[in-house]
Amino acid sequence: MIRLGRIMFRSSSSLYAHIPCPVLPRCRLPHCLFSHGVQQQIQLPDEVSLTKQQIANHATVASNNTVNTGKESDPKRLSTAQAVAGKQNSLAFKETVKRGLPAADKSTVPLHPVKRVRQEASPSKPTKSAIVPPSSPVPEDRVKDASVVYILPVKPHPPAMHSQRLQLATALAKALRDQGLSSTPNNAASAKEHEIASRTTSITYVSTMKHHIISLGRKGKSSEKAHETKDIPNERILEYLPRLVHTERQLGENKYMTALPSQKDIDEAIAAAASGYETCDRCTRYFRVGADGQSECLHHWGKPYRVKGSDKKFSCCGEIEGMTAGCRTSPNHVFRITHYPRLAAMIPFRTAVSGDKFPAAVALDCEMGYTTLGTELIRLTILEFPSSKVLYDTLVKPIGDVIDLNTQYSGVASVDEPGIPSFDAAMTRVFDNYIGADTILIGHGLENDLAVMRLFHQKVIDTSILFPLDSPELVSRGYKRSLKSLASSLLQRDIQVSSRVPAIRSTVVAAVGVVSSGSTAPSSVIEPEVRDLKQEGHDSIEDAKAAADLVALRARFMLALEDQRRAQATSTGVGGE
Template sequence: MFKHDDYFSRINCPKNNCQLINCIFKHPERDTVPDTLKSSSEPSSNVKRKIENDLPEPKKVHNEGFKPVHHVKIPSNDRLKNIKSIESIHKLDNTSSQQKEFELAIKSNSLKEYYSNMSVYLNIESDPQFITPKQLNISSPATLQVRKSNIENIYELIKLTEPNLKTPKLKAINEEYKIATTTSKFTYMPNIKRKIHELKNPEKYKIKTKELTNDDYYNELLKLVIPKDKLVKYGYIMDVPTPITPSEERKCRRCGKEFKLSDQLLPIHCQFHAGKAIKRDRKRVYECCGDVLGDNESEPCTSYNYHVFYWDNPGEMQSFLPFKITSDVFTRNENALKAIGIDCEMGFTTKGFELLRITAVDFFTGEEVLDVLVKPIGEVIDLNSRWSGIESIKDEALEFNESIKLLNDIMDSETVLIGHGLENDLNSMRLIHNRIVDTAILYPPHKTSPTFRYSLKMLVFNYLGKKIQTGQHDSGEDALGAIDIVKYFIKKDQTSILSK
């Protein structure tokens, strides 16, 4: 047997991110025992006791610190440290921090990708050693080789134009990623060439600024109002439905099993995947745990004590709580705002998926003008807290009709409503409105369809360079995010007109 006599233990390991448990080289980042106390022989009991007493008391983390992941080997100490960093930087509780760290771990296909994802989330940006295109959740508009070559070209130009930038590779990767996620295979290369031309000729691309007035914004906003027939194609209810008596037999929205409405409050074991199915490595996997869609050997990662449901069609929704057209029921209001961003939160009750909160933001000022909690009509089954951000029904919550009346104080039938996927919000409020600007339908231009839409989180990141929805859900943040996207495109269009 080869004996190293502790010689190599004094030499730093030449391999980066070495994962060998019994590696013969020195690893300063994970050595916990002082060098002066190390010995090639077994330490005495007194020395052991001294070491144990000198070491800091390990911090206890709820539920052993983290959920296990099996597809990537990540050092436990790093995962615990990152959970604490998330808790400190993003002001989350320990449970939410664990869940966020787990989501990032599940989405990572390698240890390097895990560290990169964590650095981005914690805003600890450093330039990567190698240029590697970011993974796409959509069909790639170009091959990896082409994408990498484009990043390298962008990188060389950024080094020339921004010599003091500490992260030129990272910026080049992000610039290419924005283009790759917002173009098709036909428009990808033209947009890359435009970006390269812009970097070579920055003076030509200096924005000709024009301060848009509120009237300018409003006139452009009216041009973006989506026609009724298009809204119908995207799932909006634009006419009052004929009531249909709901069936007693329902299908659970989560696990798909059938149950009776009269039995909904009887505890059961409902197993399901909390996250959506996304495309990764040519497979469709659940973003919550990484399980492959259709894999019958593994059990769903989440469970609940009750089944939940949506009404199956507009007629059933109308039977429970009638729809109303704003032009019929909202009185004309001199103080009504011309345009507002709106976002609602919903939860599951014995009466379906009910309204729990309405938040509205003034389009022009960005100020929150309404934020009310709403008492559901049915008995609460699940407040959907992970997505709604609502932990309980508070005493100050309003009755449903009171909340809609309060909404009429700030808007009327002429007000333009801005939001992302507004059909769900209007359904929960049982309102039919004709002046809609939906960012999920409009952006990216010409790339959405009734069966495919980009998330608001992706739009805000790609076009505004901001991160939203990183912690507990904030409906005001979502309403403002949709407003900012609309303003971005209005200003971009106006700048384009000026430059011609």
């Protein structure tokens, strides 16, 4: 209603034309909104009511005639159908009302006007998928193998791209299928790949997967003889062991000392080292040994490696070789001496003596630290072979002044505690009880262990030589498989992953304690004292046991192979007769 002075204009919609004016007979408005005549109720004819019913039926038919694609719950399709149906209903109703109203009085409208309300389209009965959301597929038979290899997510981030993980997992499934090692190779490969991806990094993931696949191939080849190898007694292994000892030529090619240095060589080495300058074993910087020449050492503690098609990167930080000077800073420079005459000039080499009291074979592992004499022995572990019983495990106090104990790898944080034997005392104990001239020494990279022990010994079985790399080119360039890799692929055992070293047994020569019953040690040696270092680093007992088990595995395999050939030859001879 718009009021201008005393003039009121009639609304075009005539909403109030059927209501009597409340101010009659005093109303003088020329265009009053209300009725001034006799109020009549206008009933819609039956045609109008019938048309309304037709309109409702038309809306229902229109909604039911929509194409049923199984997506009735789609809000976009519902809104479109509602709009079309509502527009058709509105036009049809307007047209019907226009035709049904009396022509004499077009200004009048029904007593109860129709309120335009948005009509909701009634879709057809929804399908089951529209009511119940689809659940994750669950195999009917859990034992049934998956049709393809699937990759499981790794949190917080995977060690490799999805395509690379899928390629390696597929190769793993193929190895399991070809060797007949699993009835569900796809499921087994997916689970194993996820387990390896969860415990490795981007640096070690690919190599760990490849080594595991290679180990499956070797395991499949020897699976037929597995039950036979378990039955081979230790006595036969010890009898076969001398056949695995390396030749002098093999030792020389792998940087072992094949002859004691002469006095002339020792004198020349002493003269060459008179300047006191050494090359840092970490940053390769030339420095002077001593407090006045020590300075901070910036270096990469990891080793450079090369991924096919890319530059060399360091395993510690992933940086490209040559881009930065290092990622870690140490307070001092350190050096390593590998020249045997120089080693002999500092500490003379010794040879073991013959005797029947020594074990036939032992596995040993040494941990080294940096001192003013280069690298020295700070921990020594000797195990009986093939039982892996601990014979001797002790910390050793070095001769030179300690620069860095290399705790990250050695696991030794201090050698200053009372009761730790000196180098001479420890080696005397070893040569008197555990290592004789005929004792076979077993280990990994034993050329370094023998050097720090100052032991000249040629009856050696080195697992890095016994299990070389598959590539002859890499072998010729001096590359070797790590003990961690060999243990993972051949023994299915993870080593060098613990952040804590178990208890160390340190022999104490002191007037405390009681000699253990049944011990082969002299009466002057006291029961080993147990010390828990609880430091990060390698466990020398674990490493020595892994090397011993690798050698025992090779011996059992070769003995089982010989037994099989002997059985085949016997059966062939009987058949020929």
